[in-house]
Amino acid sequence: xxxxxxxxxxxxxxxxxxxxxxxxxxxxxxxxxxxxxxxxxxxxxxxxxxxxxxxxxxxxxxxxxxxxxxxxxxxxxxxxxxxxxxxxxxxxxxxxxxxxxxxxxxxxxxxxxxxxxxxxxxxxxxxxxxxxxxxxxxxxxxxxxxxxxxxxxxxxxxxxxxxxxxxxxxxxxxxxxxxxxxxxxxxxxxxxxxxxxxxxxxxxxxxxxxxxxxxxxxxxxxxxxxxxxxxxxxxxxxxxxxxxxxxxxxxxxxxxxxxxxxxxxxxxxxxxxxxxxxxxxxxxxxxxxxxxxxxx
Numbered sequence: 001x002x003x004x005x006x007x008x009x010x011x012x013x014x015x016x017x018x019x020x021x022x023x024x025x026x027x028x029x030x031x032x033x034x035x036x037x038x039x040x041x042x043x044x045x046x047x048x049x050x051x052x053x054x055x056x057x058x059x060x061x062x063x064x065x066x067x068x069x070x071x072x073x074x075x076x077x078x079x080x081x082x083x084x085x086x087x088x089x090x091x092x093x094x095x096x097x098x099x100x101x102x103x104x105x106x107x108x109x110x111x112x113x114x115x116x117x118x119x120x121x122x123x124x125x126x127x128x129x130x131x132x133x134x135x136x137x138x139x140x141x142x143x144x145x146x147x148x149x150x151x152x153x154x155x156x157x158x159x160x161x162x163x164x165x166x167x168x169x170x171x172x173x174x175x176x177x178x179x180x181x182x183x184x185x186x187x188x189x190x191x192x193x194x195x196x197x198x199x200x201x202x203x204x205x206x207x208x209x210x211x212x213x214x215x216x217x218x219x220x221x222x223x224x225x226x227x228x229x230x231x232x233x234x235x236x237x238x239x240x241x242x243x244x245x246x247x248x249x250x251x252x253x254x255x256x257x258x259x260x261x262x263x264x265x266x267x268x269x270x271x272x273x274x275x276x277x278x279x280x281x282x283x284x285x286x287x288x289x290x291x292x293x294x295x296x
Contacts, residue, residue, distance in 0.1 A: 005030035079114035129169035
């Protein structure tokens with residue numbers, strides 16, 4: 001079964017209900033959202049009534065709660081503890097985000113592991129492990145998904161070995177997993193046209209059962225560029241056919257796929273049209289024109 005959706009907004013007026021409505025407008029049966037702005041820690045109290053209405057709308061339209069993903073804010077950096085006050089703030093804030101997911105009934109949260117920023121990489125990776133082991137408790141229903149990163153700056157999680165070290169170091173193995181990002185994989189040096197070779201290595205070192213989400217993005221960059229710049233599906237260096245092979249890979253069937261591709265002209269979401277192309281398995285080289293016609 002294909003579960004495909006995109007990043008959607010979560011705004012103060014309608015909160016989770018608004019997220020569900022936006023996802024449905026794109027023809028999605030999955031979606032991902034931040035519970036507030038990804039660049040800061042400002043958060044509104046969760047309105048249980050809006051959450052209930054959103055859940056009812058999902059049921060009515062056949063969206064399963066297990067195909068809804070929360071993304072932790074970018075500013076959470078569990079790698080670096082040089083400034084203990086900032087580090088502790090990040091840990092406490094992530095704990096609050098987990099509690100918000102629990103109140104919403106969301107099982108999966110994607111997390112960027114962070115950046116070493118002057119620290120030894122092994123030390124930084126160990127910081128992530130210690131942080132998560134301190135944050136997660138046995139009673140949690142959450143699964144933290146470590147996202148594969150492009151290697152920009154001093155990012156951690158740029159290859160299977162680093163991700164494997166984090167996953168294996170977590171005490172509660174039922175509360176840890178992985179989110180693959182195709183743009184990040186490409187930019188970190190993985191040839192997406194040989195994706196099954198990557199899955200073979202992943203299965204050997206971590207286990208495919210730990211993959212619970214895939215961010216499907218094309219890339220503006222050449223392989224191994226370490227830049228992390230997403231592109232619309234089929235318009236980047238990875239290409240439509242290679243991404244379709246990832247999306248429909250039988251080893252990843254039933255795993256939630258999420259688009260994080262850029263808006264057209266910075267204003268118009270492409271997701272409705274990209275999802276149509278993905279479902280049809282046919283590249284629309286006039287997608288930009290179709291989007292502008294649709295929204296203008």
